[in-house]
Amino acid sequence: xxxxxxxxxxxxxxxxxxxxxxxxxxxxxxxxxxxxxxxxxxxxxxxxxxxxxxxxxxxxxxxxxxxxxxxxxxxxxxxxxxxxxxxxxxxxxxxxxxxxxxxxxxxxxxxxxxxxxxxxxxxxxxxxxxxxxxxxxxxxxxxxxxxxxxxxxxxxxxxxxxxxxxxxxxxxxxxxxxxxxxxxxxxxxxxxxxxxxxxxxxxxxxxxxxxxxxxxxxxxxxxxxxxxxxxxxxxxxxxxxxxxxxxxxxxxxxxxxxxxxxxxxxxxxxxxxxxxxxxxxxxxxxxxxxxxxxxxxxxxxxxxxxxxxxxxxxxxxxxxxxxxxxxxxxxxxxxxxxxxxxxxxxxxxxxxxxxxxxxxxxxxxxxxxxxxxxxxxxxxxxxxxxxxxxxxxxxxxxxxxxxxxxxxxxxxxxxxxxxxxxxxxxxxxxxxxxxxxxxxxxxxxxxxxxxxxxxxx
Amino acid sequence: xxxxxxxxxxxxxxxxxxxxxxxxxxxxxxxxxxxxxxxxxxxxxxxxxxxxxxxxxxxxxxxxxxxxxxxxxxxxxxxxxxxxxxxxxxxxxxxxxxxxxxxxxxxxxxxxxxxxxxxxxxxxxxxxxxxxxxxxxxxxxxxxxxxxxxxxxxxxxxxxxxxxxxxxxxxxxxxxxxxxxxxxxxxxxxxxxxxxxxxxxxxxxxxxxxxxxxxxxxxxxxxxxxxxxxxxxxxxxxxxxxxxxxxxxxxxxxxxxxxxxxxxxxxxxxxxxxxxxxxxxxxxxxxxxxxxxxxxxxxxxxxxxxxxxxxxxxxxxxxxxxxxxxxxxxxxxxxxxxxxxxxxxxxxxxxxxxxxxxxxxxxxxxxxxxxxxxxxxxxxxxxxxxxxxxxxxxxxxxxxxxxxxxxxxxxxxxxxxxxxxxxxxxxxxxxxxxxxxxxxxxxxxxxxxxxxxxxxx
Numbered sequence: 066x067x068x069x070x071x072x073x074x075x076x077x078x079x080x081x082x083x084x085x086x087x088x089x090x091x092x093x094x095x096x097x098x099x100x101x102x103x104x105x106x107x108x109x110x111x112x113x114x115x116x117x118x119x120x121x122x123x124x125x126x127x128x129x130x131x132x133x134x135x136x137x138x139x140x141x142x143x144x145x146x147x148x149x150x151x152x153x154x155x156x157x158x159x160x161x162x163x164x165x166x167x168x169x170x171x172x173x174x175x176x177x178x179x180x181x182x183x184x185x186x187x188x189x190x191x192x193x194x195x196x197x198x199x200x201x202x203x204x205x206x207x208x209x210x211x212x213x214x215x216x217x218x219x220x221x222x223x224x225x226x227x228x229x230x231x232x233x234x235x236x237x238x239x240x241x242x243x244x245x246x247x248x249x250x251x252x253x254x255x256x257x258x259x260x261x262x263x264x265x266x267x268x269x270x271x272x273x274x275x276x277x278x279x280x281x282x283x284x285x286x287x288x289x290x291x292x293x294x295x296x297x298x299x300x301x302x303x304x305x306x307x308x309x310x311x312x313x314x315x316x317x318x319x320x321x322x323x324x325x326x327x328x329x330x331x332x333x334x335x336x337x338x339x340x341x342x343x344x345x346x347x348x349x350x351x352x353x354x355x356x357x358x359x360x361x362x363x364x365x366x367x368x369x370x371x372x373x374x375x376x377x378x379x380x381x382x383x384x385x386x387x388x389x390x391x392x393x394x395x396x397x398x399x400x401x402x403x404x405x406x407x408x409x410x411x412x413x414x415x416x417x418x419x420x421x422x423x424x425x426x427x428x429x430x431x432x433x434x435x436x437x438x439x440x441x442x443x444x445x446x447x448x449x450x451x452x453x454x455x456x457x458x459x460x461x462x463x464x465x466x467x468x469x470x471x472x473x474x475x476x477x478x479x480x481x482x483x484x485x486x487x488x489x490x491x492x493x494x495x496x497x498x499x500x501x502x503x504x505x506x507x508x509x510x511x512x513x514x515x516x517x518x519x520x521x522x
Numbered sequence: 523x524x525x526x527x528x529x530x531x532x533x534x535x536x537x538x539x540x541x542x543x544x545x546x547x548x549x550x551x552x553x554x555x556x557x558x559x560x561x562x563x564x565x566x567x568x569x570x571x572x573x574x575x576x577x578x579x580x581x582x583x584x585x586x587x588x589x590x591x592x593x594x595x596x597x598x599x600x601x602x603x604x605x606x607x608x609x610x611x612x613x614x615x616x617x618x619x620x621x622x623x624x625x626x627x628x629x630x631x632x633x634x635x636x637x638x639x640x641x642x643x644x645x646x647x648x649x650x651x652x653x654x655x656x657x658x659x660x661x662x663x664x665x666x667x668x669x670x671x672x673x674x675x676x677x678x679x680x681x682x683x684x685x686x687x688x689x690x691x692x693x694x695x696x697x698x699x700x701x702x703x704x705x706x707x708x709x710x711x712x713x714x715x716x717x718x719x720x721x722x723x724x725x726x727x728x729x730x731x732x733x734x735x736x737x738x739x740x741x742x743x744x745x746x747x748x749x750x751x752x753x754x755x756x757x758x759x760x761x762x763x764x765x766x767x768x769x770x771x772x773x774x775x776x777x778x779x780x781x782x783x784x785x786x787x788x789x790x791x792x793x794x795x796x797x798x799x800x801x802x803x804x805x806x807x808x809x810x811x812x813x814x815x816x817x818x819x820x821x822x823x824x825x826x827x828x829x830x831x832x833x834x835x836x837x838x839x840x841x842x843x844x845x846x847x848x849x850x851x852x853x854x855x856x857x858x859x860x861x862x863x864x865x866x867x868x869x870x871x872x873x874x875x876x877x878x879x880x881x882x883x884x885x886x887x888x889x890x891x892x893x894x895x896x897x898x899x900x901x902x903x904x905x906x907x908x909x910x911x912x913x914x915x916x917x918x919x920x921x922x923x924x925x926x927x928x929x930x931x932x933x934x935x936x937x938x939x940x941x942x943x944x945x946x947x948x949x950x951x952x953x954x955x956x957x958x959x960x961x962x963x964x965x966x967x968x969x970x971x972x973x974x975x976x977x978x979x
Contacts, residue, residue: 156835221834264836266834268834273799275798277949280819281721281849281920282814285819287803291824295755298748299749299757346873346874364746364749364836365752365828366829366835366837367829367830368752368826368830370824370825371823372614374554375555377845377847378614379721379823379949380950385825388835390836392737462739463736463738463739487739491739492734492736492836
């Protein structure tokens with residue numbers, strides 16, 4: 066049965082896609098200060114849209130960093146209040162040369178829209194806004210009360226979000242939270258996330274000589290910082306994919322046999338196909354699925370030292386740097402893990418160099434919720450119906466820090482309705498979002514928002 | 523006793539320094555194809571100068587790469603023929619922001635001239651040309667026959683030099699070779715080099731996923747190439763500064779006790795002071811001096827992977843690359859060492875990635891000559907006299923591939939008259955050359971060229 070709201074969305078599909086395209090055209094890269102104005106522009110786009118729809122008290126809230134957009138519609142009497150969270154900032158788009166079309170000139174091809182942010186998270190935020198518009202235009206009201214926070218610092222760790230949430234606890238109080246910033250285990254396979262990883266990060270710089278040195282005239286007398294960094298990194302994780310920093314696994318909750326079974330049976334991405342690696346890896350004694358869903362990881366995100374140009378340059382570099390992040394699982398405290406790593410590195414500095422460790426300020430605890438919660442089951446029904454396929458329940462290797470914060474601060478359930486797919490190339494060149502997920506996803510949202518109203522009544 | 527030639531050099535000091543400044547202004551960076559025209563311009567500067575001086579058959583010789591400059595003056599009857607070699611190309615100047623004055627706008631301060639190439643090797647080449655000019659202007663002739671080759675590819679391994687030398691063996695035949703492309707162990711401490719290291723190099727690239735991946739969604743399933751590269755590099759050299767590739771030391775000539783003694787007594791650079799490192803290093807069982815002068819080394823010259831920008835980016839990089847060079851000692855065959863390294867790396871590829879090793883085409887064997895050879899002793903006398911200090915005999919950690927090639931091809935002694943100092947910042951920001959070494963060095967050259975004539979008579 067197609068409702069008026071769904072009809073509105075179908076009729077206005079082109080207009081809505083044009084509007085999404087405008088949103089995606091703004092290079093709102095929050096990590097790079099060069100794009101500060103564009104980040105602001107993307108925030109204003111959201112605020113303007115909320116005003117158009119008929120939200121009240123729409124405001125760009127100053128945070129000290131990039132502002133976050135607040136808006137509310139609270140005229141649904143006797144209905145629950147939903148706190149909808151999303152983000153309008155995006156990851157950097159480099160390396161630009163690997164994109165088939167420009168990252169900030171959205172292009173439709175093969176049933177997908179290609180652009181940085183198409184899936185993470187502008188595309189998914191836009192679906193909610195479009196659904197709000199459709200409710201207001203056809204029914205003059207939303208089925209539930211809605212408080213919206215769309216932030217501009219998710220891709221850099223949401224540093225200013227938590228203080229804002231804490232300070233505005235009263236303003237933001239709600240019955241449950243709703244987030245669409247995740248994906249399905251496979252295209253067309255509806256998925257309910259009931260767990261997320263946390264994270265913590267740091268940057269290690271090995272400092273050697275006061276300048277790059279001639280490798281012949283100094284080689285032998287002066288420790289090579291790039292080699293010293295390699296020794297440090299290799300000492301953090303062994304070839305069995307096991308982190309070797311003492312204490313790293315101390316607080317990790319062991320996996321129950323039945324949960325391991327579920328994880329190993331979960332449908333998933335064919336990693337060999339989608340990533341092109343010669344073989345997958347996994348921590349010794351764990352399967353790939355177990356490792357991704359429920360075991361902590363340590364990854365080098367970037368590394369640089371010395372000469373990177375064309376040809377050769379026979380130097381001992383003056384320094385070497387690596388960026389590192391860990392994904393954490395339930396039980397692990399981000400601060401404790403960061404301390405363990407920093408202490409281990411600082412206590413094992415190779416002779417002849419000094420080491421500076423910069424702690425990433427932002428971190429998040431892992432999150433896990435009971436998959437049988439009524440709201441999750443309701444969301445799963447909406448998914449199953451729109452995608453015409455049974456919804457699977459999984460834990461995710463990624464992190465959405467706000468989920469853990471909402472859990473801690475408001476003690477409300479957090480429903481993760483993710484419409485992305487493993488083919489979306491999140492954080493990579495050629496990010497995309499399938500147009501049929503755009504259409505079906507909005508169906509899910511119409512159903513779920515309506516169902517949430519009925520529930521209270 | 524000041525000769526007419528020396529008087530000419532003193533009187534024309536300002537004019538000559540202006541001319542040197544012009545030479546140093548040309549950014550003749552041979553490794554970067556962006557500077558191809560500038561490399562040519564620097565070659566033409568040398569050719570024009572040789573013509574001005576009165577050299578014959580001056581020509582830019584095509585090599586397939588950057589051309590080399592040839593010129594000859596062969597009218598010294600009954601005198602020996604000197605083959606003078608130098609190079610007009612320079613190392614890249616990055617990182618530019620670490621220079622106190624522009625690398626290609628030479629500046630005199632604190633008794634030094636600052637510019638890329640001031641010491642290596644434009645400044646030293648220029649001293650020979652100025653001395654030739656002085657002989658011709660005052661005496662109308664040179665004391666010896668001179669064949670000059672100034673090449674434009676020394677900083678990228680002199681790939682085309684050896685084939686040229688081989689093809690023009692007749693044209694270039696000489697009684698001995700003379701090179702000023704090295705330095706003294708300390709400022710004002712005249713030094714005769716009687717040994718040089720060889721080298722070989724390679725570039726290792728670890729290839730992982732077909733794109734940068736989200737570290738949460740793929741961490742655990744996909745091997746991290748930056749981490750894999752760290753494991754590879756850490757497996758090449760241990761924390762005792764010992765190369766751990768099997769066979770690496772097999773052909774190294776052991777050092778005689780008396781040579782070790784000489785090396786340890788040799789005056790040298792205070793590395794802590796000049797490089798700012800917290801402590802020096804040396805291969806286990808060897809001293810710093812022994813390691814630098816006579817033990818092979820393996821250095822990472824550059825390394826890059828993943829995200830290097832501001833802030834963080836939570837990715838698994840798709841690849842990671844390191845540039846490596848080894849300095850070799852007498853006994854070691856460059857090709858054999860390169861093979862050992864390539865085989866070792868290719869036979870120890872971490873699971874889940876592939877590795878590509880690019881062999882640096884250029885290499886050189888180490889070189890060693892009898893320090894008691896008459897020409898070396900004659901050169902040492904000229905040095906001792908001009909600098910008013912006893913000349914020391916040392917082996918150098920650096921490489922001058924042409925030395926080994928001249929030795930092999932022409933079987934003639936190679937005299938290394940180096941005027942640089944450890945403070946020159948070769949290959950680094952703020953390269954400089956002391957003006958008193960410029961003056962005294964030309965005195966040495968006047969004496970040595972004159973002495974070389976007397977010798978034959």
